[in-house]
Amino acid sequence: MIRVEHLRKNYGDFTAVRDLTFNVAPGEVVGLVGPNGAGKTTTLRCLVGIIRPTDGTIRIAGHDLLAEPLKAKAALAFIPDEPQLFPHLTVAEHLRFIGRIYGVADAGLRGAGLLEELELADRRDALPDELSRGMKQKLAIACGLLHEPRALLLDEPLTGLDPGAIRRMKRTILDRAARGAAVILSSHLLGLVEELCSRILVIQQGEAVAMGTLDEIIAERPGLAGRGLEDVFLALTERA
Amino acid sequence: MTRHFVYFIGCDVRNRVLRQGRRLRSPRYAVAALVGVLYFFFIFGGWMPSGEAGDAIGGPWLQAGRTVGPLVLALLASWWWLWGGHRHGLVLTPAETNLLLAAPLTRTQIIRFKILHAQPAILFSAIIGSLLMRGTPLPWPLRLLSLWLLLATLHQHQIAASLVHAAAEEQGRRGLRRNIVPILLFGAAFGALVWALLHAVADIRANASVEFAGERLLALLAEPGPRLALAPFRLLLAPTLASGIADWLQPFGGACLVLLLHYVWLQRTDAAFEETAVEEGQRRDALLRAVRAGGLGRLRFARRDRKESIARPWLPLRPTGRSAYAIFWKNVLYAQRSVRTLRGMLFLILVVAMAIWIADGGTSGRDIIRFAAAALLGLAAMLTVFGPLGVRNDLRMDLRHLEQLRTYPVPSRDLAAAEVAATTITLTVPQLLLATAGLALLTALGTLRPAPAVLLFAGATITLPVLNSLAVIIQNLLALLYPSWIRIGGHDASGMEAVGQNMIVMFGTLLLLAILAIPPLAAGALVGAPLVVLLGESAALVGIAAAVVAASAEAALLILWLGRLYDRTDPVTAGLLH
Numbered sequence: 001m002i003r004v005e006h007l008r009k010n011y012g013d014f015t016a017v018r019d020l021t022f023n024v025a026p027g028e029v030v031g032l033v034g035p036n037g038a039g040k041t042t043t044l045r046c047l048v049g050i051i052r053p054t055d056g057t058i059r060i061a062g063h064d065l066l067a068e069p070l071k072a073k074a075a076l077a078f079i080p081d082e083p084q085l086f087p088h089l090t091v092a093e094h095l096r097f098i099g100r101i102y103g104v105a106d107a108g109l110r111g112a113g114l115l116e117e118l119e120l121a122d123r124r125d126a127l128p129d130e131l132s133r134g135m136k137q138k139l140a141i142a143c144g145l146l147h148e149p150r151a152l153l154l155d156e157p158l159t160g161l162d163p164g165a166i167r168r169m170k171r172t173i174l175d176r177a178a179r180g181a182a183v184i185l186s187s188h189l190l191g192l193v194e195e196l197c198s199r200i201l202v203i204q205q206g207e208a209v210a211m212g213t214l215d216e217i218i219a220e221r222p223g224l225a226g227r228g229l230e231d232v233f234l235a236l237t238e239r240a
Numbered sequence: 241m242t243r244h245f246v247y248f249i250g251c252d253v254r255n256r257v258l259r260q261g262r263r264l265r266s267p268r269y270a271v272a273a274l275v276g277v278l279y280f281f282f283i284f285g286g287w288m289p290s291g292e293a294g295d296a297i298g299g300p301w302l303q304a305g306r307t308v309g310p311l312v313l314a315l316l317a318s319w320w321w322l323w324g325g326h327r328h329g330l331v332l333t334p335a336e337t338n339l340l341l342a343a344p345l346t347r348t349q350i351i352r353f354k355i356l357h358a359q360p361a362i363l364f365s366a367i368i369g370s371l372l373m374r375g376t377p378l379p380w381p382l383r384l385l386s387l388w389l390l391l392a393t394l395h396q397h398q399i400a401a402s403l404v405h406a407a408a409e410e411q412g413r414r415g416l417r418r419n420i421v422p423i424l425l426f427g428a429a430f431g432a433l434v435w436a437l438l439h440a441v442a443d444i445r446a447n448a449s450v451e452f453a454g455e456r457l458l459a460l461l462a463e464p465g466p467r468l469a470l471a472p473f474r475l476l477l478a479p480t481l482a483s484g485i486a487d488w489l490q491p492f493g494g495a496c497l498v499l500l501l502h503y504v505w506l507q508r509t510d511a512a513f514e515e516t517a518v519e520e521g522q523r524r525d526a527l528l529r530a531v532r533a534g535g536l537g538r539l540r541f542a543r544r545d546r547k548e549s550i551a552r553p554w555l556p557l558r559p560t561g562r563s564a565y566a567i568f569w570k571n572v573l574y575a576q577r578s579v580r581t582l583r584g585m586l587f588l589i590l591v592v593a594m595a596i597w598i599a600d601g602g603t604s605g606r607d608i609i610r611f612a613a614a615a616l617l618g619l620a621a622m623l624t625v626f627g628p629l630g631v632r633n634d635l636r637m638d639l640r641h642l643e644q645l646r647t648y649p650v651p652s653r654d655l656a657a658a659e660v661a662a663t664t665i666t667l668t669v670p671q672l673l674l675a676t677a678g679l680a681l682l683t684a685l686g687t688l689r690p691a692p693a694v695l696l697f698a699g700a701t702i703t704l705p706v707l708n709s710l711a712v713i714i715q716n717l718l719a720l721l722y723p724s725w726i727r728i729g730g731h732d733a734s735g736m737e738a739v740g741q742n743m744i745v746m747f748g749t750l751l752l753l754a755i756l757a758i759p760p761l762a763a764g765a766l767v768g769a770p771l772v773v774l775l776g777e778s779a780a781l782v783g784i785a786a787a788v789v790a791a792s793a794e795a796a797l798l799i800l801w802l803g804r805l806y807d808r809t810d811p812v813t814a815g816l817l818h
Contacts (some may be wrong), residue, residue: 002786011812011813020667027424040811042722045643045812045817048646048647049646049647050642050643050646050647050811050817051810051811051812051817052808052810065259069649070649070651071649072648073647073648074649076645076647078643078644079645080643080644084641084643084644086574086641088573088574088577089570090550093553093573094556095568096559097557097569099571100558100559100561100563100565100566100569100650101563101566101567101649101650102558102649103559103560103561103563104559105559105560106559107559108559117739125550129551173573234651
């Protein structure tokens with residue numbers, strides 16, 4: 001569903017992402033982890049078409065993101081760590097707006113369901129400035145899920161959510177994957193990644209340093225046997 | 241404690257200056273700062289003569305200032321007392337809330353801190369003001385001192401008004417009782433002014449003419465009641481508007497006394513203001529963040545009273561259809577909700593109705609209608625020249641949402657067209673309303689015949705949309721080509737370089753617009769001129785139509801370019817994302 005080949009992104013002499021190749025199959029949740037400045041955000045931004053890669057190909061649901069950007073983008077959703085909301089649109093209007101952008105014929109019905117699911121139904125006429133950080137995040141999530149994306153990319157999706165909402169969000173992510181969506185989850189919360197992700201992609205200085213299930217990664221490094229993801233992550237990313 | 245406050249304020253000022261200075265290392269900021277300096281040099285030193293005392297802003301101007309100035313100050317103070325005082329006088333920022341309210345400081349000390357903290361800004365305003373008043377007879381240092389005294393007293397008066405409001409809000413009747421003396425003094429002064437004004441309006445209504453209205457209002461200021469009510473303001477203004485050094489010393493002493501009385505008043509007050517100040521500070525902080533994130537229009541959404549209902553969108557939005565329409569819908573809705581449209585319409589109706597009502601009361605009323613028509617047409621013209629710079633519900637607003645916008649499956653050409661169309665319609669509708677009202681008044685007067693009025697209206701109707709769209713496209717192209725020169729959300733522009741940037745962008749836009757106007761004007765002349773013999777005045781309309789077609793073709797090409805540019809702009813390199 002998400003296929004990335006030899007992705008590279010340069011800023012002048014600086015290479016933010018170098019030769020990144022991986023794919024995410026339908027129903028799979030891949031955790032994207034790495035220290036600050038490793039290139040996670042740049043990778044995600046390339047994958048969703050916010051920035052153009054310097055080199056490499058990205059295919060979303062079979063469509064080349066550079067050659068057929070509209071078809072590729074119609075199949076994906078990106079939920080950034082900071083909710084990107086329009087200050088003058090109410091909660092319900094955000095969903096109407098997104099519904100039209102993606103051509104969701106039953107946006108009203110789906111939107112109402114999502115608002116119920118995310119406990120925003122009673123705030124449907126509120127403006128973003130009247131919402132708490134967590135509610136804004138929930139609205140951003142609702143906007144992302146409205147068109148039933150086949151590729152879902154999340155950057156720190158649990159920031160600002162309360163414990164109940166975190167539990168529901170985890171369930172939502174797994175539910176979307178179970179329904180055939182390919183999910184990439186970028187987070188510093190290694191416990192969350194370990195809990196939700198079937199595979200993990202560890203990047204360091206723009207390069208993939210490990211990719212696979214936790215067991216596969218450990219199997220390649222016998223010295224890490226019996227360790228959890230946190231120890232594995234630190235061993236992989238700490239400079240010698 | 242005052243020593244600590246002064247140290248804190250000194251650090252604050254120093255760090256601000258250093259931050260501004262560091263920005264000037266960047267060539268584009270340095271160039272903009274140079275333009276800003278030249279602009280101020282032109283304003284302060286260019287056209288304004290610096291000759292002998294009183295030769296530029298001489299006796300008549302000073303006299304006018306002495307007559308009208310106290311009334312203006314009184315209106316300002318009334319505004320603070322009646323509506324604005326508690327909103328702007330004493331505000332604690334979140335940092336001040338955490339540091340000052342948690343510290344072992346008395347209310348009086350906190351108020352003293354706020355007074356001291358405001359002094360650098362007041363001094364800066366006084367310096368600018370004293371430079372602007374370069375032509376007055378007073379030497380510069382005395383002018384500066386007088387202006388500082390005036391502004392510092394007004395600032396303290398504003399704080400005092402806000403404290404009275406805060407006490408009333410937090411303590412109810414008890415708070416009002418504690419401030420009964422200032423409330424009674426204000427009430428008496430305000431009542432005297434309103435009473436005299438009502439009498440004057442009745443006289444003006446009976447003998448409507450601009451000259452009479454002016455004379456009557458001036459006479460009002462000389463009546464005993466208003467004269468007494470305005471006495472403190474006259475005292476405050478007197479040093480600034482003194483005719484010379486000899487004339488300055490005595491009023492300066494009086495103004496110092498007014499300042500001293502305010503200071504004593506503030507130091508003796510024990511109003512509980514914390515809740516109001518903190519609440520207002522939080523609101524201000526939200527506003528500041530909102531403005532930095534999304535321009536002035538966002539103010540309306542951040543400051544919205546929770547009881548205020550949200551206007552329903554004027555435009556419908558079906559779930560399916562061209563996706564770019566959603567962008568247009570969203571941006572028009574932004575304009576609808578960020579401008580108090582209904583109030584604007586009411587204002588327009590009020591201006592027209594007042595003109596007709598006053599005119600009906602006397603024979604010289606035609607002057608007033610002519611004045612109202614000129615004002616309406618002038619507003620339409622101003623909106624045409626400056627509107628595209630100020631109304632920005634297009635890419636300039638949306639670029640701060642680029643992280644989201646780029647993920648939408650919307651063709652970039654369509655997106656560019658939708659962005660431009662939203663601002664174009666936002667500008668065109670009020671322009672046409674103002675022009676229609678102005679032309680209708682002139683036609684009703686007989687100053688303009690119906691046929692040319694219709695021709696002018698038809699010309700405006702077909703010209704304004706394309707003219708606006710070209711100006712808006714230029715602004716959007718500049719935003720993508722030179723993002724740091726255009727105010728986009730997150731761009732915290734201030735200082736001399738911000739003034740320079742604004743000047744460069746404004747003149748650049750006008751220059752580009754002039755260049756773009758050449759082909760349409762040529763097309764209009766080529767098509768319209770030969771038809772004058774056949775069609776007479778109507779040939780102008782054909783010429784305008786040809787010019788509009790040519791300008792529309794230019795706009796279409798530029799929108800294609802804008803779309804491609806939007807597609808190719810790397811938001812990180814352009815500084816739009818970090």
